[in-house]
Amino acid sequence: MVRTHELKKYFRDAKKGDKKAVDGVTFEARPGRILGLLGVNGAGKTTTLRMLSTVIKPTSGSAEVAGFNVLEHPEKVRASIGFMSTSTSLYGRLTAKELIAYFGGLYGLEGERLQDRIRYVTQKLQLEEFSDRLCDKLSTGQKQRVNIARTILHDPPVLFFDEPTAGLDVVASQSVMEFIEEARDAGKTIVFSTHIMSEVERLCDEIVVIHDGVAMGEGTVASLKAKTGQETLEKAFLSLVGFQPTYAKVPA
Numbered sequence: 001m002v003r004t005h006e007l008k009k010y011f012r013d014a015k016k017g018d019k020k021a022v023d024g025v026t027f028e029a030r031p032g033r034i035l036g037l038l039g040v041n042g043a044g045k046t047t048t049l050r051m052l053s054t055v056i057k058p059t060s061g062s063a064e065v066a067g068f069n070v071l072e073h074p075e076k077v078r079a080s081i082g083f084m085s086t087s088t089s090l091y092g093r094l095t096a097k098e099l100i101a102y103f104g105g106l107y108g109l110e111g112e113r114l115q116d117r118i119r120y121v122t123q124k125l126q127l128e129e130f131s132d133r134l135c136d137k138l139s140t141g142q143k144q145r146v147n148i149a150r151t152i153l154h155d156p157p158v159l160f161f162d163e164p165t166a167g168l169d170v171v172a173s174q175s176v177m178e179f180i181e182e183a184r185d186a187g188k189t190i191v192f193s194t195h196i197m198s199e200v201e202r203l204c205d206e207i208v209v210i211h212d213g214v215a216m217g218e219g220t221v222a223s224l225k226a227k228t229g230q231e232t233l234e235k236a237f238l239s240l241v242g243f244q245p246t247y248a249k250v251p252a
């Protein structure tokens, strides 16, 4: 379970005034379901996920992950989550196998349990053919598979995916989405950030539309369409964020 209540993050800037990156977001993500944070660039999705994963502290409001408050028990939160984004870099000078073992150590896995989990993720993500290659030398799709392996190595109950298909081709994106569906079916609580409507329509049980740090709407794809009176999620999204056309219609 992941719960936020009036979660806020203001970045201090003496010259320009505070940047309200997240400004009072409340939601609940449940086991076996996928909650989507849908928003354009700069909406506040990554900042929300960074607070949930204890990388940064909220300015105010509260957040609970797997039953642990992010401020009171950050170490327990970190042990309960896997975080994946395409911008997470791998250590280029380690082989895929070494990198996974290294993260296993960070997660506190050791001995038989560590070896079992390494075997599992290696098979699951089909890493065998390149597990002895340096991460620097892997293709983008292969790096993504190592990234997923790293994310799930300690079998956490909560998974955060921050635009996990950014920069991937259609085949690699498909595998990532199938992987997320499988994790949902295994009962994981999943929070998934994206700006891609088709991914939201396919994956998300609930959506929070976030814009300029504010939740502009929440519900299922169907309920957001109904609420805005729009036929497509894209139009419903544009309506919720108050999109105004940039070009005026002028007779030729």
Ligand SMILES: Nc1ncnc2c1ncn2[C@@H]1O[C@H](COP(=O)(O)OP(=O)(O)OP(=O)(O)O)[C@@H](O)[C@H]1O
Residues within 6 Å of the ligand: 011, 019, 020, 021, 039, 040, 041, 042, 043, 044, 045, 046, 047, 048
């Ligand atoms: N450390 C920081 N200091 C100042 N401003 C920040 C910082 N981190 C993020 N911001 C600003 O907060 C806002 C929200 O950023 P955030 O990265 O959360 O957006 P996002 O929805 O994840 O967008 P993207 O899809 O571009 O990653 C942006 O205006 C961003 O410039």
